[in-house]
Amino acid sequence: MANENKKQNQIQIEVPNDEMQGRYANLAVISHSPNDFVMDMIFVAPNTPKARVQSRIIMTPENAKQLLFALKENVDKYEAHFGEIKPRQVNNPNNTIMDFPLPKGQA
Secondary structure, eight states: OHHHHHHHHOOOOOOOGGGTTOOOOSEEEEEEOSSOEEEEEEEEOTTOSOEEEEEEEEEOHHHHHHHHHHHHHHHHHHHHHHOOOOOOOOOOTTOOSOOOOOOOOOO
């Protein structure tokens, strides 16, 4: 019976060809309302005054929390295999979780 339920809960996930390469992001901006979490995945190129949103993901609060758990589980597995991920130390006067130094524009 448990095996039957496991088969029923499996989802086939298809990745369209134009999404197979993925998109690189080195900055995430996350905001929320009572009903949604909005995550903008951004690529910031060195020495460029502009950054571009590569993808915007909108989730319910419940799904965002499940993502948090999944990320934690995967980071733990990664660190068990490859060693601790050490965040770089930055001067962070605002006590924000992520302090990303934006590039300076060039003339």
